[in-house]
Amino acid sequence: MQQDLQLNGKGARTQESYLRAVRKFAEFFGNSPDSATEDDLRRYLLYVKNEQAWDFSTLNVAHCELKFFFLRTCPRDWPTLKKLKVKMELKLPTVLSIDETQVLLRVIEKPAMKCFFTVVYALGLRLQEALQLQVSDIDSARTMVHVHRGKECRDRLVPLPNSTLLLLRRFYATIGTGPTLGGLTSTWTAAGTETTGPSSTSGALKSTFFSSEVFICYNLLGTDRSNGQSR
Secondary structure, three states, rough: OOHHHOOOOOHHHHHHHHHHHHHHHHHOOOOOOHOOOOOHHHHHHHHHHHHOOOOHHHHHHHHHHHHHHHHHOOOOHHHHHHHOOOOOOOOOOOOOOOHHHHHHEEEEEHHHHHHHHHHHHHOOOHHHEEEEEEEEHHEEEOEEEEOOOHHHHHOEEEEEEHHHHHHHHHHHHHHOOEEEEEOOOOOOOOOOOOOOOOOOOOHHHHOOOOOOHHHHHHHHHHHHHHOOOOO
16 A cells, blocks of 8 residues: 555655545554455544544544545555545634744743744744744845645745744754764754754653643633633
8 A cells, every 4th residue: 555655656645644634544443454245444534533533624634545545556446445535624724823833832841842832933934834944944145934735735935934943043053063964863952951852743742741831821821712812
């Protein structure tokens, strides 16, 4: 299946997601997924929908991933595959105001984490894009940043605010030389304060957002919003 995903042009993270979905089905089925029957697939889909109560977006992703397996890797001419459909809910996302975001950034104590998430916010980067940011990607003369291999493997240029450029320069001065500002090789670390930075998306979130200060602050903002107020 992984080879089929590669031939289909799926990225590494998408491949992981598809393979994980088939593993979950195999665990439920208790056997190799290529030996499953149409009834096994129906029972699993009804199980995750009715008993596990997966939300619409998760169900839709699972449907697409299992359909890929049973249409491309182990082709099956099953009516169930043609009937799969999830009615999507259109919900407005919760968007923090500029002031609320600044409150969250101010309570981050570790210099590396403060710099990291400030850059994510100021440049509008996805976490994985920020983790892979290179010094050579920063064009200080034009105040632009070259983002490599974003969504759908597309590169793009994003404006770099002067305040963020100064923050990056101060941070880079504390970590010495090296080409990488994010990622596995060195990273988002401040000399004398940390020995490792966020080497993955989950690591970045766990090390910062779920710190007690940020978590409490975020919940306070949420409480204000529920009362119709905003800080």
